[in-house]
Amino acid sequence: MQTELSNALGVEHAVFGFTPFPAVAAAITRAGGFGVLGAVRYTAPGELARDLDWMQEHTDGLPYGLDVVMPAKKVEAPQGHPLSEADVEAMIPQEHRAYVAALLDTYDVPPLAPGEASGWRITGWMEQVARTQLDVAFDYPIKLLANALGSPPADVVERAHRHGVRVAALAGSPRHALHHKAAGIDVVVAQGYEAGGHTGEIATMVLTPEVVAAVDPLPVLAAGGIGTGEQIAAGLALGAQGVWLGSIWLTTEEADLHSRRLTAKLLAAGPGDTVRSRALTGKPARQLRTAWTDAWDDPDGPGTLPMPLQGLLVAEANSRIQRHEVEPLLGTPVGQIVGRMTSERSVQAVFDDLTRGFERAIDRINRIAGRA
Amino acid sequence: MQTELSNALGVEHAVFGFTPFPAVAAAITRAGGFGVLGAVRYTAPGELARDLDWMQEHTDGLPYGLDVVMPAKKVEAPQGHPLSEADVEAMIPQEHRAYVAALLDTYDVPPLAPGEASGWRITGWMEQVARTQLDVAFDYPIKLLANALGSPPADVVERAHRHGVRVAALAGSPRHALHHKAAGIDVVVAQGYEAGGHTGEIATMVLTPEVVAAVDPLPVLAAGGIGTGEQIAAGLALGAQGVWLGSIWLTTEEADLHSRRLTAKLLAAGPGDTVRSRALTGKPARQLRTAWTDAWDDPDGPGTLPMPLQGLLVAEANSRIQRHEVEPLLGTPVGQIVGRMTSERSVQAVFDDLTRGFERAIDRINRIAGRA
Numbered sequence: 012m013q014t015e016l017s018n019a020l021g022v023e024h025a026v027f028g029f030t031p032f033p034a035v036a037a038a039i040t041r042a043g044g045f046g047v048l049g050a051v052r053y054t055a056p057g058e059l060a061r062d063l064d065w066m067q068e069h070t071d072g073l074p075y076g077l078d079v080v081m082p083a084k085k086v087e088a089p090q091g092h093p094l095s096e097a098d099v100e101a102m103i104p105q106e107h108r109a110y111v112a113a114l115l116d117t118y119d120v121p122p123l124a125p126g127e128a129s130g131w132r133i134t135g136w137m138e139q140v141a142r143t144q145l146d147v148a149f150d151y152p153i154k155l156l157a158n159a160l161g162s163p164p165a166d167v168v169e170r171a172h173r174h175g176v177r178v179a180a181l182a183g184s185p186r187h188a189l190h191h192k193a194a195g196i197d198v199v200v201a202q203g204y205e206a207g208g209h210t211g212e213i214a215t216m217v218l219t220p221e222v223v224a225a226v227d228p229l230p231v232l233a234a235g236g237i238g239t240g241e242q243i244a245a246g247l248a249l250g251a252q253g254v255w256l257g258s259i260w261l262t263t264e265e266a267d268l269h270s271r272r273l274t275a276k277l278l279a280a281g282p283g284d285t286v287r288s289r290a291l292t293g294k295p296a297r298q299l300r301t302a303w304t305d306a307w308d309d310p311d312g313p314g315t316l317p318m319p320l321q322g323l324l325v326a327e328a329n330s331r332i333q334r335h336e337v338e339p340l341l342g343t344p345v346g347q348i349v350g351r352m353t354s355e356r357s358v359q360a361v362f363d364d365l366t367r368g369f370e371r372a373i374d375r376i377n378r379i380a381g382r383a
Numbered sequence: 384m385q386t387e388l389s390n391a392l393g394v395e396h397a398v399f400g401f402t403p404f405p406a407v408a409a410a411i412t413r414a415g416g417f418g419v420l421g422a423v424r425y426t427a428p429g430e431l432a433r434d435l436d437w438m439q440e441h442t443d444g445l446p447y448g449l450d451v452v453m454p455a456k457k458v459e460a461p462q463g464h465p466l467s468e469a470d471v472e473a474m475i476p477q478e479h480r481a482y483v484a485a486l487l488d489t490y491d492v493p494p495l496a497p498g499e500a501s502g503w504r505i506t507g508w509m510e511q512v513a514r515t516q517l518d519v520a521f522d523y524p525i526k527l528l529a530n531a532l533g534s535p536p537a538d539v540v541e542r543a544h545r546h547g548v549r550v551a552a553l554a555g556s557p558r559h560a561l562h563h564k565a566a567g568i569d570v571v572v573a574q575g576y577e578a579g580g581h582t583g584e585i586a587t588m589v590l591t592p593e594v595v596a597a598v599d600p601l602p603v604l605a606a607g608g609i610g611t612g613e614q615i616a617a618g619l620a621l622g623a624q625g626v627w628l629g630s631i632w633l634t635t636e637e638a639d640l641h642s643r644r645l646t647a648k649l650l651a652a653g654p655g656d657t658v659r660s661r662a663l664t665g666k667p668a669r670q671l672r673t674a675w676t677d678a679w680d681d682p683d684g685p686g687t688l689p690m691p692l693q694g695l696l697v698a699e700a701n702s703r704i705q706r707h708e709v710e711p712l713l714g715t716p717v718g719q720i721v722g723r724m725t726s727e728r729s730v731q732a733v734f735d736d737l738t739r740g741f742e743r744a745i746d747r748i749n750r751i752a753g754r755a
Contacts, residue, residue: 012751012752013751025751185653185654185722186655203586205576205586212655213577213654213655213719214575214576214577214586214588214607214608215588216575216587216608216609216614216617217577217718217719217720217722220613220614220723221654221722221723235588236586236588237588239592241620241621241622242588242589244617244748245588245617245620245621246588247748248620248747249613249614249617250613250747281557282589282593283556283558283583283584283585346589347585348589350557372622373748375622376616376745376748377749379384379386379619380742380745381384382745382749
């Protein structure tokens with residue numbers, strides 16, 4: 012499936028695959044799609060360089076991209092300097108710390124081993140860290156730089172354009188999308204309510220054409236609720252120049268969730284087993300519904316803190332839950348298509364299913380339209 | 384656009400239009416779609432017969448259907464007899480009555496005129512009333528009987544089948560859909576999160592193929608987020624045998640909302656201006672977000688009552704708000720496609736747009752698929 016955008020990027024299929032795993036991103040690109048590596052977990056520039064080296068060796072010269080997190084709103088400490096992790100720590104109420112401790116206690120979550128670090132650091136969500144990621148990234152032939160939260164700063168857009176890199180940004184509403192257009196963004200990812208991760212209230216079926224109309228003639232990718240070839244056909248019928256898939260790759264053989272129990276939970280989950288909750292970061296993000304999300308969404312609990320406080324508050328707890336695979340609390344961001352993720356397969360096998368399902372959908376709709 | 388179902392029903396286009404207005408339902412049928420008249424507001428059998436007579440005269444022998452509300456769960460009074468309006472009245476807490484009174488006072492909502500009845504009666508939501516509607520309906524050549532809440536009782540399904548009438552039921556999850564299949568329903572309407580009226584949490588993009596897979600080989604209609612030809616193409620690409628549209632007809636010239644201000648509000652609203660709230664009936668239903676829905680969703684308020692209590696609690700208040708067009712409180716059930724409803728046009732003009740947009744979408748997706 013080819014659109015103006017996929018042709019401009021030099022990919023065979025207008026299927027964009029977002030993933031935190033280099034092996035998955037490379038396999039998506041090799042399969043004929045456009046792999047986008049999520050960079051949020053790289054806090055050390057050397058690690059990102061190592062994984063981009065690996066990507067470069069395993070993508071046969073085919074195009075791929077990078078996704079960073081630069082929150083649109085800069086958070087400053089009361090003293091007026093950029094917020095440090097220590098500043099954020101100091102802003103967390105004792106009541107919330109006690110609630111985390113009680114939850115971990117209730118579910119008998121063991122501590123991390125001595126010297127074992129929490130895998131998730133707030134620093135990955137801070138602009139200064141994203142900027143050091145960019146210093147690394149522009150040394151590689153990335154073709155797309157995506158930003159997950161808001162429009163990136165003007166100098167970052169300029170720098171990308173100087174390197175011949177298109178800039179994409181996620182939008183949950185036509186208003187967000189217009190903001191991106193004004194900021195000089197090249198591609199808008201319209202991310203619907205049903206998507207995994209941070210989402211707004213508007214579903215993909217409605218959001219996609221709204222965003223297409225709002226930012227015309229900029230190309231739009233449809234995201235949220237897309238995990239089959241039929242859903243790809245639907246997203247493209249809505250006016251998108253491509254589709255953006257994240258959840259579907261989580262249960263591929265190349266993905267490394269570090270937890271067989273979590274993979275099993277994803278494979279068993281139905282479309283109603285996710286929830287849009289502030290439990291993870293302080294902003295609404297769709298994820299598996301667990302005893303952990305229930306506890307944070309409980310009206311009798313203390314509720315969640317705003318970003319970035321909530322993320323720091325729960326970072327170590329989440330690492331402990333993941334490390335020890337504590338079943339009732341174990342979760343991950345994932346969209347409503349989790350119901351269709353029922354077996355572990357290679358990225359190539361998933362991709363083949365996508366293109367075959369797309370062709371079937373085109374056959375069927377042509378019959379309905381009386382064109383077959 | 385033709386599918387097995389549309390051919391079996393004898394309609395030109397697999398577009399099902401739900402509306403409470405006979406003039407709209409008849410115009411949808413005349414335009415080549417399948418008009419479905421909502422019966423919930425008919426509490427007197429004579430009124431339904433009068434409007435079905437009118438439908439019969441204005442549909443040129445073309446097919447149409449009727450939508451009734453038979454809640455799946457029968458509510459019984461503590462004494463074990465079917466619940467009467469008086470029983471329900473007695474179950475409403477004084478705190479909630481006071482909250483309604485205070486809201487009406489805050490917004491200076493005038494009373495109804497002496498002798499003027501509340502337009503909305505709980506009786507329309509009760510099985511015995513729906514049964515008297517059916518006694519009338521089966522005297523007319525309706526081709527489809529839809530039920531908005533749960534599977535209709537077995538004897539109703541049998542009676543419909545004896546009359547050669549297909550039975551449809553709305554489903555917000557694959558589980559609901561399987562229940563309908565077991566109850567002998569012929570057509571499942573998969574109603575997504577973005578739809579107006581009662582909806583579940585799963586968006587149309589995900590729900591449609593889930594329900595198609597669950598009830599195969601029963602035909603499925605995609606509902607929720609569909610108001611353009613591109614969205615029709617998307618719904619059909621997801622495996623549906625037709626689409627079910629409700630909101631889009633509210634701003635047609637044939638619709639009679641009894642309030643210019645409400646029409647103006649609908650025309651001005653964006654896709655983010657609806658909310659899924661229990662304010663109207665006690666079950667989550669998508670509607671325009673207003674000061675009224677905000678008040679019921681306010682964590683500092685008393686919250687809503689379960690169905691059918693909430694509906695009875697707010698019935699007279701809603702009639703007063705509508706009758707006097709009290710701007711901040713004025714609302715209606717409507718889906719997220721309200722953002723695309725930007726001008727008042729005839730049903731025929733809307734329908735022509737739908738079929739033209741559908742053809743455009745098919746052209747475009749065939750180009751993307753390399754088949755043009």
